[in-house]
Amino acid sequence: MTDPFREAQPEKPAPKAVISRVSLYLRQLENLQRFGHKTISSSQLGSLLGINDAQVRKDLAHFGPFGHPGIGYQIEELIPILRGILGIDRVWKTALIGLGNLGRALLRYRGFRGRGFQVIALFDTDPKKIGQTHAGLTVHSLQELPTVAAELGIQLAILTVPAEVAQAVADLAITSGIQGILNFAPAPLNLPETTALVSVDLSTQLEQLAYKVLTAHAGQIPPHE
Amino acid sequence: MTDPFREAQPEKPAPKAVISRVSLYLRQLENLQRFGHKTISSSQLGSLLGINDAQVRKDLAHFGPFGHPGIGYQIEELIPILRGILGIDRVWKTALIGLGNLGRALLRYRGFRGRGFQVIALFDTDPKKIGQTHAGLTVHSLQELPTVAAELGIQLAILTVPAEVAQAVADLAITSGIQGILNFAPAPLNLPETTALVSVDLSTQLEQLAYKVLTAHAGQIPPHE
DNA sequence: TAGATTGTTAATCGATTAACAATC
DNA sequence: TAGATTGTTAATCGATTAACAATC
Structure with missing residues (x-):
């Protein structure tokens, strides 16, 4: 019933909360490795992150007895396992749609590239932006999304467009074969x-x-200043 | 036991999950109002947001019988109540610390200002950045944070600094009297x-x-490409 | 009134924590 | 071996959903 050749993957997808903690574990383990640590116990790792x-x-046993x-967990052994679980042991071909302030900032954000997310195409609808170059990439018209996505094999899209058009652009991305937004x-x-x-909702x-500020200082702040 | 003059606030802080949904309700209500709607039922509002x-x-009864x-809920009546609950019925004096790509993008992000978050001071440690002007504000040295924060009455900080210095900068913000980060x-x-x-963790x-992409297409994507 | 919809109680579901035998 | 720490079961806690009397 068990296939020894299968990757370390759960039977069912693990709960969302587990996965976001796995991201935190991985980053902490990478920091520990950088400082020369070899093993770590669940209680040490947890206390660094404020987790029981x-x-x-x-969380870890979800994916296998690592x-x-x-002794604890071997850091060097666990890191590639977690990278595999999260799916960041490969390159993800990513499109950035919407070159406003936020889009341009994310394009230069180092945290993405280091995790295997490679932005390889840019799209916008603004005629002034189409044809511009950012980070070595030319901005395409959004209309070209289906053909360019197919040509380059784009898998993911980062959507930084106004709320009013987000649904329509997402629909187009999906018909263009994009698997995640x-x-x-x-x-x-x-x-x-x-x-x-x-979804990342900054104003929320x-x-x-x-x-939180209001409830932390309950009663200490006048209702309207 | 009940004080009729008290604002619509819960006895204890409501669960975090409730509050993030209240943000979504408010935004949806504002959209509905823009299109001329007067009332809405819990089931209509829920189905627009994918919530039971x-x-x-x-969630709403947490704060009062609105x-x-x-009939349902009066949109015009509920909007200011929710704004009061969230604490966005006032101006929040905010500092932006760290003028890298992300910081500069957030400074221009319209979603913040419209919600009462007013960035009124900028800080960085890079000598090349100190003294520059962005969005009409001069970049201060981080060392000046305590004095400037006290002078201007800064309450919140948006932290867009490298991970290595985040804790130290946060500590400084707190000793400078900042209430939320x-x-x-x-x-x-x-x-x-x-x-x-x-915390907003973009790489996570x-x-x-x-x-999610990996598990949605379970088995359809080769483990390493 | 009849129909619609609230606020709330009880039932269900899921996630977190405590406890401990098994293991190195 | 003794001490440490895992993986897992059972207990607890909290959040979501269903159901319905009360209300307009």
Whole structure:
């Protein structure tokens, strides 16, 4: 019933919360390795990230028995396993759609390239932007998305377009064969089950912060200043 | 036991998940108002956002009985209530720390200003950047944070600095009297209980997307390409 | 009134934590 | 061996959903 040649992957997709912690574990392990550490226990790793030790063990055990009782986890051994689980052990061909301020900033963001996300095509609808060059790439008209995506084999899209057009652009991306969208537009997107979607909603985040400040200092801030 | 003059605020802070949905409700209500709608039921609002109707009612009832049985919620009435709950019915004096690509992009991001978050001071450590002007503001040396923050009454900070220095800069922000931090550095921050923290981790988000694509097309993508 | 919809209780579901035998 | 730490089961906690009397 078990296939020894299969990759370390769960039977069912692990809960979303588990996966976001796996990202944190990986980054922490990479930092530890940089400082010469060889092994780490679940309680050490957890306390660095503010996570319960049982949770660390349970999260990792989801994917296989990677730990060594009495010793902990081998950092060098665990890193490539986690990279494989997350799917960042390969190159992801990515398009950036929308070259406003945020789009241009993300294009230069180093955190992406180092994780295997390679932006290889740019798209916009603004005639003034089409034809411009950013980070060595020429901006295409959005109309060209289907042909360019097919030609280059684009898999992911980073969406930094206005909320009003986000759904239409996402629809076009999907008919162009794109498998996953990282959405920065503050709009709820309706996509088919087969397409992966992660949304990053910056204004919502700031609202969370305002609420937290208000409740942390409950009563100390006048209601309207 | 109940004080009729008190603002619509919960006894205890509502769960984090509730608050992020309240942000979504508010934005959807603002859109509906723009299109002339007057009332909306929990099931209509929920289906626009992919949220269960009972959850919508429960989330809102957390803060008070704002609905009208048989009718739904008055959009015009609910919007200012939600703005008050989130704390975006006022101006938040905000500093931006770190003028790299992401920082400069966020400075121009329209989603912030419209929500009451006003960036009124910029800080960096790079001598080449100090003294520059962005969006009409002069970049201060980070050393000046305590004095400038006190002088201007800065309440929030947006942190777009490298991960290695994030903790030190956050510590300085807190001793400068800043009450809340929106952190974009990919590092876990350790802050006192009294300081509010929201972290936005962009590389983690892309990793979530890669994992989702992988599991959505389980087995259809070769393990290494 | 009849129909619609709320606020809330109870039921369900899922996620986190504690505890501990098994292992090195 | 003794001490440390895993993987996992059971207990706890919290969040979501269903159901429905109360209300307009």
